[in-house]
Amino acid sequence: MSWTSGTTRSPGAALAALAGAQFTVMLATSIVNVALPQIRTGVGLSDSGTTWVVNAYGLAFGALLLAGGRAADLLGRRAVLLAGLALFGGASSAAGLASSSGVLIAARAVQGLGAAAIAPAALALVMDLFPPGPGRGRALGVWGAVSGAGGAAGVLLGGVLTQALGWPWIFHAVAIGAFLVLAATAAFTARTPVRESGRFDVPGTAAVTLALTALVWGLTTARRSGWTGAQVLGSFAVAVALTAAFVLIERRHPNPLLPPRLFAAGRVTAGNALMALLGSVWIALFFFLPLHQQQVLGFSPLLTGLGQLPLAAANMLGSTLAPGVSRRIGATATVTAALFTEAAGLLWLSRISAHGSYLADILGPSILIGLGLSIAFVQLTALSVEGVARQDAGLAGGLVNTTRQVGGAIGLAVLATVAGTVTAHAATHQPHLDALTAGYRTAFGISAAVLAATALLAAVLTRRGNASAPASPAPADAASPAIRAN
Template sequence: MNSMLQPAIANSRTIAYRWWALIALALAQFLVVLDASIVNIALPSLGSELHLSTNTLSWVITAYVLPFGGLLLLGGRLSDRFGHRKLFMIGVAGFALASAAAGLSTSGAWLLAARAIQGASAALLAPAALALVTKLFADPRDRAKALGIWGAVASVGSAAGVLLGGVLTASLGWSSVFYVNVPVAALVLAAIPFLIVKDSLGERVSLDVPGSASVTAGIVALVAALSGTEQVGWTAPQTLVLAGLAVVLLGSFIFLEKRALNPLMPLGIFRNKSVTGGNLAMFLIGGATTGLFFALSVYMQQVLHYDALKAGLTQLPLAGALVAIAGVVPAAVKAVGTRKTLAASLILLAAGLIWLSFSPSDATFAANLLGPSILIGIGLGGAFVSGTELAVNGVADGEAGLASGLVNTSQQIGGAIGLALLTTAASSRIDRLLGRGAAEAQALTGGFSWVFLGAAAFAIIGAIVVLAIVRSSSSSKVSD
């Protein structure tokens, strides 16, 4: 009798503490997002101390992004197979250890290896964390609230990276941007066993090794090709070879998945129009936001001559709007549906980006940046929350990790492609303006305005895609 009662008691405990569990899960996701941007401000300091060239410094970012983007699908499937809580905790532990190793780095090779392990660990914890959220909050209304908090915390990570990176590097040195992860990860690891019970294992079936290898290698090749375009160009042999390899590998993956007995990514999941539309939206949101934060940070420091700390502090209104809108999104979803909420959020995001594109080379924060920042924050907050909810809507528990991995993969690949396209367009615009005799500040401003307009185009396309693909549902406004 006692053994029969234990699962019920454990599940009751999980239900009672699920909002605390959500905070712990969101904190881990915050670290994953934060680490993609917090290192940027520290690059000059660590490059000087570790004697790294400018080209090698770019790999401090790439070494994290490549395994993260490449292993997300596999991480999601592993969590479905071996348990979401178990894979989440393994990922958090690996992330903490790799962060400590990165802070202790005495050479470039050591640092790059630690960053790669960070990325691989993030690929385990991120899909498992989102899968746990969707399982903990099965009721559509509670799930909307939970994803509102999740989206706000994760989204703020992007904006907070610049601020925290500047503060920590200036006060404690570059290694502190890595060490800061360790106590937070330790807190999460200590809390999770008390907040979430051990989940049941998936079916004991063999993993799709050929599919895993082909999609991981294909995504890595694609991200590597796109990440290198700014240094070597779009037509360089390196770019063409890697892009061709990516096409072959990803094509092979689709071929293998159609024939696999237990596929890594059952292609039938895309018959769910919410999953398809949500992932396309997150792909385009990733492209818009990566370009936005890159261009905005450089514009503030190189054109407006803000120092790192001031540039970070100017992100606070945007981050504040993100957090504030998270409390409103669930009500909007309940009133008009996820689809319309997402489309409206993307339009607001596009409007803020277009407004920002008119900022001059002598802009002031209050007159030129504050208004667009708040509008962008509102649009981003609504888009992240409703886009994530749409992408996991109607997915079975056995594919929760897969769906969560897809969301993160879409966002990462969209960010890589968007950044490559937008920075190439900006560089071309800057070169043309300089060739016509424009001052450097005016040329840079003109180039960055193209980045903001391009990001706005991504957001508008995302709104059109969502409205076209995801049809209204008479049965539930959540899936509208």
Template sequence: MSSKKKEMSSSAQHGTQYRWWALIALALAQFLVILDASIVNIALPSLAADLHLDTNTLSWVITAYVLPFGGLLLLGGRLSDRYGHRQLFIIGVTGFVIASAAVGFASSGTWLLTARAVQGGSAAMLAPAALALVTRLFTNPQDRANALGIWGAVAGIGSVAGVLLGGVLTSSFGWPSVFYVNVPVGLLIIAVTPFLITKDKPGKRASLDLPGAAAVTAGIVALVAALSGTERVGWTSPLTLSLAGVSVMLLASFVFIERRASNPLVPLEVFRNKSVLSGNLVMFLIGGATTGLFFALSVYMQQVLHYDAMKAGLTQLPLAGALVAIAGVVPVVIQKLGTRLTLAASLLLFAAGLIWLSLAPSNASFVVHLLGPSIAIGIGLGGAFVAGTELAVHGVGANEAGMASGLVNTSQQIGGAIGLAVLATLSAIKTRALLEGGMNVPQALTGGFAWVFLGAAAFAVIGAIIVLTVVRPSLSRGVINQSITIGEKGNRP
């Protein structure tokens, strides 16, 4: 069959007649997935009061979601390749809706954390399937570039909108509403998807790499548990060292399994593509920086500056507005400067905004101390999400679209879980040291949060260094068009 006939067949199969409407539905689902990693931040104080949760448990309200999300994304990508992207997408959205309702009804910490874990597992099914559908719906290079630009922007907007909507909903309707909001939106997505996207043909029924999935998920859980516990028991305690050792062994066994599996969860040769490798490393670092940022910023505003939930959410409008505004022009900037330079510049601006934010005092004025950093962070983060997503899918064949999509999301969510564990621990250590030194509570908390912002800035700077040193200058322009050509041929550079 000629390439033109293949493209026509693919277009018919995936319902490209309504592809832009389909993109809205898919992006909306992705928005919910990213939103739920951050929307709970503003609600944490209210949630803690109702369910009697201590500060250490609060971070696990976020971690319980992002850990299974990140840990199971690779398996979710493979499942979507095997059983059909649309089918796994609908199953994932259904599970996400049910789990969201269950979280809202939670009457104990155990119930809430369990339901959050189910939310994360469902997100791990729908997210890679959704991005795979996007890449297969849009075969024209320019259309795909625009679609991926929208997709990357949605990811960034979801992180910021979570803080904004979390404040409005918590203040108006209570903390359960931040989870209930997923239900009607999810049901709408489930209802319209069969009409917008035709059922795609499942891939080969090869064996699933369940041992690999178990090893990488358990290894990441052990690592985050080790990092999260260091503030209480210390870096050299038997518990910390044991968990760290178990994590190293599990992650090493994952690499061993992947090298020998007939149908590996992640074909390790994909990382020979420096664009894919660097793109995923950058998304890992972005995930760590943004999760730590919004967790610390939400608590800082409410516990130090004494903003109520509504005010804390509304103060994120400049950041969200800057992100939305820049997301619309990033694809144009990429066409001019290339993905490499656009991504590096965005990461450095993101880092500059975080460093600026770290200087805010315990009696900060929003206009004087927070507005400027918020705008800089929004612009940098918007550019980084769009360009980072595009770089991370460069050069991957269409037959592995689900795997590549899962890998991008995995990098971001695992980065979020590990980054939050590291930054929250550093913040707690710094705060305790300042309190023991005689500093008052607001100033000590502010000093601890400053370490979070500086640590997040370090993540962004490391990401920029990776992009500038690993990505070839020859890929500075036309990355998207090249990736589509390579992907459609099914080759890896």
């Protein structure tokens, strides 16, 4: 194996460009939520078609992340990131210009493909840029800030653009952002390692990608047709069969997609397992909260977006504080306390009322949730790449994003089904707004319970002899970073 590398004169500018790439990916995840009613009218979508405006992106993104991460390791992280940004920006433009539902949904799927290349490649470049230590901790704090802020900013920007300029501009704005980030990445990052030996695990990649696709397809379909439908059960059966095939392939392939050494390092397994549970609540939060604001409180798209600002501000503050907190009290205590904090915010949010207000019901919980979510995300990201060899950094980045996305798909499918069932039952004897609120309260209450259990699990899974040290990857080889400060 040989590697080629370059240098960059401005690590700060490079980090800003890479953080911009992550922000753009997260923005595209949530920016459509507020505009769905207008999109449905604009291109003539059915109920199921409207759902697929969201699902097409998430499905392609989640299913292809592992492939994107390994491609970044083998083909060069900067090259894969630039290609992903170009594809992402082009697909965003196509979505904004779409005049039919088929074109729009296809463009969203291609957006997801581009995002699956962007997210792991950008995270791997951050790991290259900042060696283990306080600098990497601060960089991951920035990463966490833009990740959480991207989700909240998507709701805000979606509301502003939809109300002021119309729904196509939510996609045009994402396209403009992607191309600006592409230019910044090309200007401020250097060439990255290219692995000249080893084969891409095509059968393993195909098996796991199709397995994840079948799983996410089944979960999203279950929200509409129920858990016992033939399509849903068939999708789950295919996912199980393909997962078994993937395990067999990995055992025999000389260069497996998920090499055992990846899980032998640090606390990678614990970090990914906990990230999946965090993701199951994270994505559902940004689905249900805007719905409550619009459908129950009667907020406009713009007001709904503005209502996300305190959560975004708390998220940015928590991400900034996370590295210092981890150094002071240790990784285990940090992630456990953060998860309990977010659980407390969601438990508070589960007390919302159909006749309440933003100030009484949402503002306080949003601040607690933002702080807990951001600190937990930063710490779990660090744990998920701890001790990973440099040549596997892209794959590690793909894996942690995959666990978050798949966890989110599972959580959203389950919580949406439960909330819908509670609402349907309550509607038989309560006014419509009270019935909707009952469903949302249930979703937030279950989310709080999941996070409390996750916090207890984190206290066990992340503990080790040197748990007081901050969680950041230790050097895995003697090679110098591909990008470094002069």
